[in-house]
Amino acid sequence: MSIPVLKIRTRLSEVRYEIRGELARRARELEAAGRTLVKLNIGNPGAFGFRAPAHLQEAVAGNIAAADPYTHQQGLPAAREAIAAFHRARGTPNACPERVFIGNGVSELIDLSLRALLDPGDEVLLPAPDYPLWSAATILNDGVPVYYDCRPEHGFLPDPAQIEARITPRTRAIVLINPNNPTGASYPRVLLERIAAIAARHGLLLMADEIYDSIVYDGTTFQPLAPLAGEAPCLSLGGLSKVHRACGWRVGWAVLSGDPIACGDFHHAMDLLGALRLCANVPGQFAIGAALHGEATIAPLCAPGGRLHEARRAVIEAVEASEHLSLVPPGAALYAFPRVVGPAARGFDDHRFALELLETEGVLVVPGSSFNVAWRDHFRVTLLPEPDVLRDVFARIDRVLSRHAAAGHARRSGAIA
Template sequence: MSLPPVKTRERLSEVRYEIRGELARRARELEAQGRRLIKLNIGNPGAFGFRAPEHLQRAIADRISDTDPYTHQQGLPAAREAIAAFHKQRGTPNASPERVFVGNGVSELIDLSLRALLNPGDEVLLPSPDYPLWSAATILNDGRPVYYRCLPENGFLPDPDEIASLISSRTRAIVLINPNNPTGAAYPRELLEKIVAIAQRHKLLLMCDEIYDSILYGDAQFTPIAPIAGDLPCLSFGGLSKVHRACGWRVGWAVLSGDPVASGNLHHAMDLLGALRLCANVPGQFAIEAALHGEDTIAPLCAPGGRLFEARRAVIESVAQSSHLQLVAPAGALYAFPAVTGAAANGFDDHRFALELLETEDVLVVPGSSFNVPYRNHFRVTLLPQPDDLREVFRRIERLLDRYAQSESGAQAAVA
């Protein structure tokens, strides 16, 4: 007798995460066949030869005998003190260890904080493009994503007037990703001040994903939002995964700032949800103080001659030499978000392109529409490979786009 299939949650049908989705599964199949792929779908430094800094590794090794027990649901006291001190240096109001939450990466804390905040039907303003976990976590916690556009012609920066126009009686929070994934945009202070003013006017929570805060190129600057927000409740997210190249350690944190009375209910809700999962990974928490108050190991990688800077340069120069691509140069983070233009863009579908690039050129990228944008002519690559590898990637991309353009030219000639 055959058993009926196990039913799953219906809202999962609304969730997309192509970064590790169908294309990534096809890539694993091709690798099992012996194909050697260049995979640019995930910002995973360890997969490209980066290592977590040695002083962070030592901090864990020296305390490994202390990592067996559960710790407090909000994190190790010393780790939370280090995070609070770091945020005080930035000017974050009311930063204290009691208002710091350590989680299994920022991903867990995004989900946990939205679960603490949302009732069914509540709305969250999200950037488009966004990091798709934000959309997924909003949907799976019975909220509704409402997208404000970050258009390429505006350098992928949002329009505060559009943000204000999208606010309804159900809006609970405005989400910012700064520096942005997937575009690399870094938000100037004047723009952040306008968004804070909107949130203050409507009494909305600010949620700022700042996981790439120290990954900046050229004269780009990072401006934290919590000091601008003042007494307005704000959650600022950070972690070890990107700046400190320790993704597998799963160490992230959220700092709740602003008026403690106004944010008291949210604090208690997050504390309850943190307690239900007992605690976050303990060993990695012993590296937090060394990461935030020790040697700066990311700045040399982002400066001229540094590996990330030169990888970014390789992408920018490759796009400049292309007949089919345009790029808003990323100011920060670990990604570029090129656009396909001209004849190659006629009838272009980013998912079909990504699959053909994988099948014919052994390169895995993420379709741009996976980041919740309405257009389908972008794709995302990570800047983590060696610069020469990225130049080779764009030679292969150009070959495929040449074929697209030639096919389109042939079709037009046939019509004529």
């Protein structure tokens, strides 16, 4: 008797997550065959030799005996108070433990928050390029992603007028990823004030993905959104994974600010959904207080001479030395988003390039169009490897692009002849 094929959810066909998709699967096949690869597709500090700070490890180890029971669905009381105090110091309105939700990473909280907000057909304004989890979570919660442009010629900053023009009666939220993944842009205060005012005028929820908030370079500043939003509802998301190099601990948080009456139903919905999944990972929550109110260990890594700063410098210098690439230097976060230019850009396809780079040079990058943009001339790399590794990577990238440019020249010469 034949077993019928299980049907899957139809909307999954609309979901893209190339960061861990087809190219990553091909990379695993090559590794299984004995190839050594440089994998720059994921911003995973632990995979590049970074460790969570010792005082965070000690906080978890010292409380492991208390980590066996479920905790409150919103998180450990002491951890929520530590997050609320951190946000009060930033100027977040109405920051208190009751308005803090701890989740299994920001990823889970993005899904929960959109599930709490959206009815079928509701729209969410997302940046293009975006971190594709935001698009996927919108789709899988029966919403509709509507994109606003963050173009390289504008420093990857959005145009508030375009954001407002794309609001319809079905729009429910404006998402900001700041500092930005994949571009490394950090949004200035004046821009954020204009977007916050738009949300207030239209009664929209601001959703601020601020997971890279302390990873800034060369005088770049980070401006949190919630203090500028005032009484307008704002959900600010952060966690231990990037700034504190503890991705595998799966600890994220969301802080709901703004008028309590306007936020009341959404707060109750988040609480209900949190209860349905019982609680977030408990051991990692014991590190939150130490992370937010202890030594700021990320700062030396981002300062001149620090590993992240020098990795960023290596990428900027490699792009400047290449005739095939241009770059808006990332001011923040853990990524660079180079653009292919000149003869190599003629007929260029980012997916074909990424596959060729993987097959011929052993380097895994993420095609730029994977971040929900129509343009196919960008790719993303993480800044986490050692600077010398990145210099070598960009030499390999240049080899592939030089072949593209030469092949294009040969085709044109043949056509002319």
